Amino acid sequence: MAEQTKSQGICWQSNDGGLTGTYCAMEEAKVSVLDAGFYQGINLYDYATMWKGWIRKLDAHVNRFYKNMHACRMDPEISKEKFTEQVLETVRRSGLKDAGIYFVVTWGLSSTSYVKRGEKLGGPDHKVGLQVWVRPYRWVFPQECTEEGIKVIIPSIRSYPNQCLNPRLKNFDRLHFFLAQLEAVNAGADGFICLTIDGHLSEGFNTNVWLIKQGKLFTPSENTLAGITSDCIYDLAREMNIEATATFLTAWDLYTADEAFFCTSAGGITPIVGVDSRAIGDGKPGPMTKRLIDTYWKMHVNPKYAVQVY
Ligand SMILES: Cc1ncc(COP(=O)(O)O)c(C=O)c1O
Numbered sequence: 001m002a003e004q005t006k007s008q009g010i011c012w013q014s015n016d017g018g019l020t021g022t023y024c025a026m027e028e029a030k031v032s033v034l035d036a037g038f039y040q041g042i043n044l045y046d047y048a049t050m051w052k053g054w055i056r057k058l059d060a061h062v063n064r065f066y067k068n069m070h071a072c073r074m075d076p077e078i079s080k081e082k083f084t085e086q087v088l089e090t091v092r093r094s095g096l097k098d099a100g101i102y103f104v105v106t107w108g109l110s111s112t113s114y115v116k117r118g119e120k121l122g123g124p125d126h127k128v129g130l131q132v133w134v135r136p137y138r139w140v141f142p143q144e145c146t147e148e149g150i151k152v153i154i155p156s157i158r159s160y161p162n163q164c165l166n167p168r169l170k171n172f173d174r175l176h177f178f179l180a181q182l183e184a185v186n187a188g189a190d191g192f193i194c195l196t197i198d199g200h201l202s203e204g205f206n207t208n209v210w211l212i213k214q215g216k217l218f219t220p221s222e223n224t225l226a227g228i229t230s231d232c233i234y235d236l237a238r239e240m241n242i243e244a245t246a247t248f249l250t251a252w253d254l255y256t257a258d259e260a261f262f263c264t265s266a267g268g269i270t271p272i273v274g275v276d277s278r279a280i281g282d283g284k285p286g287p288m289t290k291r292l293i294d295t296y297w298k299m300h301v302n303p304k305y306a307v308q309v310y
Contacts, residue, residue, distance in 0.1 A: 009099065009135035012090045015108065017127035018078025021086070023093060026135060035129060037106020044068045044171050048228075049137065049265045050091060050099040054306040056265075056299070058084065060228050065103045068169050073121060074105050074128050083130075090132040091309050098137035100266060104172075105130055139267035140206050141190060146293060149273030149285045150190035150262075152204065154251055155180040159194040159202040159223050167203070167225050177205040191262070193254065193275070196223040201249040207264035209272070211249060211257040212288050218253070221246035229263040235305065236295050242288070251276075259286030268300075269293045 011029035014021035037043035046068075048061035066080050076083065087101060106129040110122035120126060141150055157180045160167060177194075184192040193209050196202050202223040203209055208230045211218045217237055219230060237244035254260060258281050260272040269292055271285035299305045 009096060009133060010090065010094045011131055011133045012086060013129070013131045014078075015127070015129055017076040018083060018086070018130045019127070021130070023090070026133060029131065029133065031106055031129065032109060034109055035106050036108070036110075036112045037104075037129060040107070040112060041171070041173050042072075042074075042107040042112060044072060044074060044105050044169065046103045046170055047265050048087075048101040048103075049300075050097065050101060050134075050309065051137070051297075051300040051306075053097045053310045054301045054308050055091070055101070056306045057228050057231065058087070058307055060231060061101075061103070062087070064170070064226065064228065065105075069105055069128075071169065074107065076105065076128055076130050078130070087132050088309060090134050094134035096134060096136060097310070100133075100135050100138045102131070102133040102135070104133065137266075140264050141262075141267055141270050143267070145190065145270050146268065147285070149271035151188075151274035152191045152193055152272055153184050153187050153189045153276055154195060154254075155183040155192045157183070157194060158197050161197045162223060167223055170225055174205070181205055189274075191272075195251065199250060201251070201254060204262055206266060207262040207270075210261050210263060211253055212259035212261075212286065213253070213257055215242065215288070217242055217244040218249060219244070219246050220249050222248065227263065227265075229265055229268065232296060232299060232305070233263055233269075233292065236292055236299065240291070240295065254280070257281070259289045261289045261292070268296050 008026035011026050012021050012023050031038050046061050046065040062080055062084050069075055108129045110126040157176050180192045191204050193204050194202050201220045208227040234244050254275055255278050260280050262270045271289045273280055273283050
């Protein structure tokens with residue numbers, strides 16, 4: 001049991017917006033079925049990573065989380081600074097050096113529909129549920145895919161239009177991605193890239209997408225999460241003197257790209273070597289993607305971009 005506890009990581013959870021909280025083993029962490037974060041999907045999360053004891057761009061993750069909570073009126077009671085300290089303390093207690101760090105907010109037990117005039121939504125005593133999970137590092141695609149590359153499809157399922165749910169709001173509703181992944185697996189592929197309603201490339205399951213054409217980097221400008229790993233790609237591009245642009249891209253751009261890759265906190269950069277039974281480039285991870293992968297992992301332990309916990 002003790003070993004299992006260690007391998008699953010630990011959780012700090014608070015039912016009063018972060019004013020007070022308790023620690024438990026990850027597999028013992030609980031959210032009530034009466035929490036609207038569960039039964040109405042009113043939740044947000046963020047996912048930072050620690051590699052060899054260093055956390056990459058922690059402030060950027062905390063800022064994104066706090067901005068999203070503000071946008072959804074799910075403000076916690078705890079300040080950004082105190083929350084950051086809480087994250088670091090939970091990480092220290094986990095003892096893990098390669099870890100995924102989730103920040104989770106749920107609406108909590110208060111009503112989401114009844115609002116008495118003059119009272120705040122949820123009533124005067126309403127406080128959100130807040131959690132920090134520290135779990136062993138997770139790879140969205142098996143680790144060997146970083147070297148071998150993956151094949152993807154463009155599925156029939158489209159990503160949410162911004163007008164319905166802005167993908168910048170990072171939340172746990174992944175059913176559309178899961179259905180797209182079923183299509184991918186049925187087609188013998190490893191993953192997918194969803195199109196927007198207008199037919200532009202958006203993103204994959206937990207991952208942003210980049211294309212390389214004639215030595216330049218391109219990523220979709222709309223209908224995507226503002227990924228922190230994509231931020232890192234811009235940093236790397238600046239350091240390596242490569243032009244990087246966010247723009248509208250179509251399936252044609254993907255089919256004819258010289259190289260393509262996914263990027264996410266959970267596994268870094270993964271080359272995409274095929275799409276819809278077409279090879280991308282020569283069907284192998286390309287030279288610029290390989291250079292980016294090398295530099296990316298160095299960045300993870302560089303004080304300019306990461307903070308060392310132990
Ligand atoms: C839908 C989606 N797009 C992109 C990403 C990549 O974001 P980041 O680089 O911040 O991990 C994620 C991460 O989980 C995601 O869920």
